[in-house]
Amino acid sequence: xxxxxxxxxxxxxxxxxxxxxxxxxxxxxxxxxxxxxxxxxxxxxxxxxxxxxxxxxxxxxxxxxxxxxxxxxxxxxxxxxxxxxxxxxxxxxxxxxxxxxxxxxxxxxxxxxxxxxxxxxxxxxxxxxxxxxxxxxxxxxxxxxxxxxxxxxxxxxxxxxxxxxxxxxxxxxxxxxxxxxxxxxxxxxxxxxxxxxxxxxxxxxxxxxxxxxxxxxxxxxxxxxxxxxxxxxxxxxxxxxxxxxxxxxxxxxxxxxxxxxxxxxxxxxxxxxxxxxxxxxxxxxxxxxxxxxxxxxxxxxxxxxxxxxxxxxxxxxxxxxxxxxxxxxxxxxxxxxxxxxxxxxxxxxxxxxxxxxxxxxxxxxxxxxxxxxxxxxxxxxxxxxxxxxxxxxxxxxxxxxxxxxxxxxxxxxxxxxxxxxxxxxxxxxxxxxxxxxxxxxxxxxxxxxxxxx
Amino acid sequence: xxxxxxxxxxxxxxxxxxxxxxxxxxxxxxxxxxxxxxxxxxxxxxxxxxxxxxxxxxxxxxxxxxxxxxxxxxxxxxxxxxxxxxxxxxxxxxxxxxxxxxxxxxxxxxxxxxxxxxxxxxxxxxxxxxxxxxxxxxxxxxxxxxxxxxxxxxxxxxxxxxxxxxxxxxxxxx
Numbered sequence: 001x002x003x004x005x006x007x008x009x010x011x012x013x014x015x016x017x018x019x020x021x022x023x024x025x026x027x028x029x030x031x032x033x034x035x036x037x038x039x040x041x042x043x044x045x046x047x048x049x050x051x052x053x054x055x056x057x058x059x060x061x062x063x064x065x066x067x068x069x070x071x072x073x074x075x076x077x078x079x080x081x082x083x084x085x086x087x088x089x090x091x092x093x094x095x096x097x098x099x100x101x102x103x104x105x106x107x108x109x110x111x112x113x114x115x116x117x118x119x120x121x122x123x124x125x126x127x128x129x130x131x132x133x134x135x136x137x138x139x140x141x142x143x144x145x146x147x148x149x150x151x152x153x154x155x156x157x158x159x160x161x162x163x164x165x166x167x168x169x170x171x172x173x174x175x176x177x178x179x180x181x182x183x184x185x186x187x188x189x190x191x192x193x194x195x196x197x198x199x200x201x202x203x204x205x206x207x208x209x210x211x212x213x214x215x216x217x218x219x220x221x222x223x224x225x226x227x228x229x230x231x232x233x234x235x236x237x238x239x240x241x242x243x244x245x246x247x248x249x250x251x252x253x254x255x256x257x258x259x260x261x262x263x264x265x266x267x268x269x270x271x272x273x274x275x276x277x278x279x280x281x282x283x284x285x286x287x288x289x290x291x292x293x294x295x296x297x298x299x300x301x302x303x304x305x306x307x308x309x310x311x312x313x314x315x316x317x318x319x320x321x322x323x324x325x326x327x328x329x330x331x332x333x334x335x336x337x338x339x340x341x342x343x344x345x346x347x348x349x350x351x352x353x354x355x356x357x358x359x360x361x362x363x364x365x366x367x368x369x370x371x372x373x374x375x376x377x378x379x380x381x382x383x384x385x386x387x388x389x390x391x392x393x394x395x396x397x398x399x400x401x402x403x404x405x406x407x408x409x410x411x412x413x414x415x416x417x418x419x420x421x422x423x424x425x426x427x428x429x430x431x432x433x434x435x436x437x438x439x440x441x442x443x444x445x446x447x448x449x450x451x452x453x
Numbered sequence: 454x455x456x457x458x459x460x461x462x463x464x465x466x467x468x469x470x471x472x473x474x475x476x477x478x479x480x481x482x483x484x485x486x487x488x489x490x491x492x493x494x495x496x497x498x499x500x501x502x503x504x505x506x507x508x509x510x511x512x513x514x515x516x517x518x519x520x521x522x523x524x525x526x527x528x529x530x531x532x533x534x535x536x537x538x539x540x541x542x543x544x545x546x547x548x549x550x551x552x553x554x555x556x557x558x559x560x561x562x563x564x565x566x567x568x569x570x571x572x573x574x575x576x577x578x579x580x581x582x583x584x585x586x587x588x589x590x591x592x593x594x595x596x597x598x599x600x601x602x603x604x605x606x607x608x609x610x611x612x613x614x615x616x617x618x619x620x621x622x623x624x625x626x627x
Contacts, residue, residue, distance in 0.1 A: 142507035149515025
């Protein structure tokens with residue numbers, strides 16, 4: 001797919017004379033961005049805990065924390081102070097070095113991820129146009145995949161160094177789960193790469209603006225697969241087996257207390273923040289405002305452009321402070337929505353059984369995402385051959401993906417893969433193994449005494 | 454700046470590699486291995502091979518080393534057991550094989566500008582042109598899946614063999 005035309009030189013350069021930053025300005029602006037993004041994301045993480053508790057309260061028809069400050073707004077501060085002042089415990093049989101190292105690894109690998117996510121349109125300053133992303137690196141999302149795949153070590157070391165059976169089981173579960181779903185996560189991203197033609201997040205946003213479609217529509221099945229594996233990667237319900245309270249106390253961080261425990265929590269919530277921001281960026285157009293072309297901005301050949309004329313000449317973009325603020329609002333709302341979905345799902349779906357998690361990961365997600373990659377590739381190839389572009393391109397892809405998504409949901413429901421080994425009253429699927437019981441296996445058509453559907 | 458970073462990464466890589474061998478605790482060895490791989494990725498970034506750096510972290514540090522970790526856990530090697538170290542014929546064999554590999558590497562890579570590997574590589578201009586034409590990912594993927602496809606598949610089989618072996622050993626121990 002070729003949305004971008006070749007190299008073009010003509011541009012109103014004199015109007016935006018100083019477009020790119022000088023090295024010094026780049027260094028200063030990057031330092032400011034690092035500081036701001038880091039502190040804001042940590043503050044957001046702190047308030048996500050409050051949001052989660054308040055929304056959980058709302059869903060369960062109770063109040064949630066509302067005593068500390070107005071509407072409980074100072075609750076995260078109180079929690080923080082409590083965690084800093086509490087006693088640090090160290091199990092006598094723990095491996096001291098790794099026990100201390102594990103929470104550090106977890107939190108560092110979690111908070112650096114936000115660095116590559118663009119959060120607003122470029123900001124014009126007297127020294128040039130500043131990108132609203134900490135590091136617009138050429139490998140973009142591969143950076144996130146790389147660092148989140150290292151996140152396993154934090155959990156695994158925590159569980160292993162604690163020298164506690166429950167912690168170790170939690171660590172084993174979390175790492176096997178993360179390794180399994182990383183495959184599906186990576187594969188669900190490949191259609192996005194194929195459509196955007198690049199892996200940098202700024203360009204993925206830009207291609208969504210050019211196409212006029214959020215990738216949510218042309219790649220609906222990839223979105224669903226990404227959401228499922230995102231939940232698994234963040235160890236959130238229904239995939240929170242690593243810290244299943246009813247079986248494992250709290251899993252890998254059972255032995256941790258005070259600030260070390262808190263660091264695992266900060267890591268978990270910043271993972272949620274990053275995955276929500278990624279869902280917004282990859283599939284909901286990132287910071288772009290829907291149905292408005294005034295915010296189309298992209299660095300092309302050293303110039304900030306808003307698009308191309310029919311002849312292929314670039315049109316200079318007009319960055320403005322209010323546009324940056326508006327796009328920041330747009331990005332925040334989209335991210336906030338997904339954070340809310342994370343909390344909402346927590347109180348909607350029960351926890352999977354371990355074999356169901358592995359079954360879903362390897363026997364459903366992996367083949368489906370592979371088949372979907374092939375489907376999207378074939379569709380793009382056919383559309384390219386027929387020289388279909390623009391709106392029709394998006395519309396056809398949306399239709400094809402819609403059919404695939406419909407089939408996916410239909411098949412999942414019919415075979416009741418989600419319900420695992422449960423024997424339904426209709427006794428539908430032969431694929432499922434019958435439920436083992438003390439008196440032998442149940443006949444396929446017997447009503448299941450354990451699981452009522 | 455780049456030079457300073459290079460020496461930092463290089464020091465961590467070499468130091469980490471030594472610690473991998475000299476650690477008595479397998480989990481410690483493994484973590485130093487990860488540190489070595491990560492600093493190699495850092496060196497790749499300094500050479501502007503961003504994609505290679507990302508793949509290095511995703512595949513080696515993120516996937517293969519995690520599998521190593523599983524093997525260590527499954528075989529219950531995670532403690533400082535001296536008796537797991539076997540002296541004797543195996544050790545002599547290990548030294549012989551390692552020395553052989555080191556010899557081959559020195560022969561192939563030794564001598565800047567004249568080594569066999571460097572002769573086989575395309576020059577910087579040809580490399581730039583290749584990247585211009587096929588992109589950074591294409592210039593790695595094309596040779597991998599055309600010229601070197603047999604070696605690539607053999608590596609896959611090697612990993613499969615290792616996996617089967619690990620399962621066999623783990624089952625016997627349990």
